[in-house]
Amino acid sequence: MNRAVERRLDVLKSMEMGSIAVLFSGDLIKRSADSTYPFSVNRNFFYLTGLDEDSLILVLLKTQSGLKEFLFIKDDNPLMEKWVGKSIKSEEARTISGITQVLSLSAYESTLARTIDRNDLIHLYVDTERDSLNGRMMEGEAFGRKIHKLYPGLKVSNLNHRINELRCIKTPEEIDAIKQAIEITHKALENALSKLKAGRKEYEVVADFNHTLALENSDNAFDTIAASGENACTLHYVSNQKTLVDGELILLDLGATYHHYCADISRTFPINGKFTDRQKTFYSIVLEAQQAVFKAIKPGLSLGELNMVVKQIYAKSCVEAKIIEDASKIDTVYYHGVSHFLGLDTHDVGHIEGLSLKPGMVITVEPGLYSAIEGIGVRIEDDVLVTENGCEILSPQILKSIEDIENFMNQFKA
Numbered sequence: 001m002n003r004a005v006e007r008r009l010d011v012l013k014s015m016e017m018g019s020i021a022v023l024f025s026g027d028l029i030k031r032s033a034d035s036t037y038p039f040s041v042n043r044n045f046f047y048l049t050g051l052d053e054d055s056l057i058l059v060l061l062k063t064q065s066g067l068k069e070f071l072f073i074k075d076d077n078p079l080m081e082k083w084v085g086k087s088i089k090s091e092e093a094r095t096i097s098g099i100t101q102v103l104s105l106s107a108y109e110s111t112l113a114r115t116i117d118r119n120d121l122i123h124l125y126v127d128t129e130r131d132s133l134n135g136r137m138m139e140g141e142a143f144g145r146k147i148h149k150l151y152p153g154l155k156v157s158n159l160n161h162r163i164n165e166l167r168c169i170k171t172p173e174e175i176d177a178i179k180q181a182i183e184i185t186h187k188a189l190e191n192a193l194s195k196l197k198a199g200r201k202e203y204e205v206v207a208d209f210n211h212t213l214a215l216e217n218s219d220n221a222f223d224t225i226a227a228s229g230e231n232a233c234t235l236h237y238v239s240n241q242k243t244l245v246d247g248e249l250i251l252l253d254l255g256a257t258y259h260h261y262c263a264d265i266s267r268t269f270p271i272n273g274k275f276t277d278r279q280k281t282f283y284s285i286v287l288e289a290q291q292a293v294f295k296a297i298k299p300g301l302s303l304g305e306l307n308m309v310v311k312q313i314y315a316k317s318c319v320e321a322k323i324i325e326d327a328s329k330i331d332t333v334y335y336h337g338v339s340h341f342l343g344l345d346t347h348d349v350g351h352i353e354g355l356s357l358k359p360g361m362v363i364t365v366e367p368g369l370y371s372a373i374e375g376i377g378v379r380i381e382d383d384v385l386v387t388e389n390g391c392e393i394l395s396p397q398i399l400k401s402i403e404d405i406e407n408f409m410n411q412f413k414a
């Protein structure tokens, strides 16, 4: 069965009897004059339909007479077709989503009003989330407020949590898509690395990475971080303006996408192709921490517990290497978590209170070590699938050992 069909059935099962859910793919957002920002589909909508187009609406209905699904798509517009091309047609939308009832957007408001009236509904579900109380309202929330005013008896609830729970566990197809994204990242990273040398700019490294992505018809999963020297101590450094200096390291945190699924990889390379002893010390400690986390991962653990594994290693190794004076100073050289979920979003859904690792979850493992005093920052990040007994590393092909990195870079030395 089409995965999107299964997912909608899961959502419908979780809905109360006498309820309707309305979800939006999202609109084109105006940038300036007649230009808009590139369209980015609402990931939950995409997850439930497989459709990637603006202005689509999904309606799920659960009543005593059964479960129903409707999809509303844009009306044919011959003039717009001449300018921007065709929008999705019913047959295609039906095939991709598995929704049989595909209707025209112009019928949406009347269909919705009639559906609410005729079925004596008591629940409306929307999909919305908030980062702050004053943040911009999502379409789902605005819609929920509007309908609640028109139908005060209708109780409005949020489906976001339920959909996010589903998204946490990846299907084999999703894992495969993440692997594809990782492979594109691998190729692009090696292209960038083959041209890495002192005197070039951080943004040129990004350009080399993006060149391969463009050839693979892929996008950046997030703004690439190309942080050389002390810039690596700024976790999300994305200005990428500095000239690369002989003897310094460059930290690259980057990822490609494949069918909206993201890769998220970090590597740290010596700009001249050879690590100094001190750089090797930093690198080896981070690698040791990463290996320890790989070994620790199993169902039932929390991301917080994985982070403790890193700190335990650092408490010993960083003091021995005199990176910090004592273990109480760890937070000055390591100030982020070791893992986040990965999927349709780079920082994927799953940060749900009390949620522990389960087979089928995909997470990053990315310990880092950043000494502003020494001007050295190292981060090593791979993507892993949580399995029944442990984990499978999804990015094993990406250069990582000191030896492999130096050998690879040596080939390109003039």
Ligand SMILES: [Mn+2]
Pocket: 264, 265, 340, 364, 366, 381
């Ligand atoms: Mn990451």
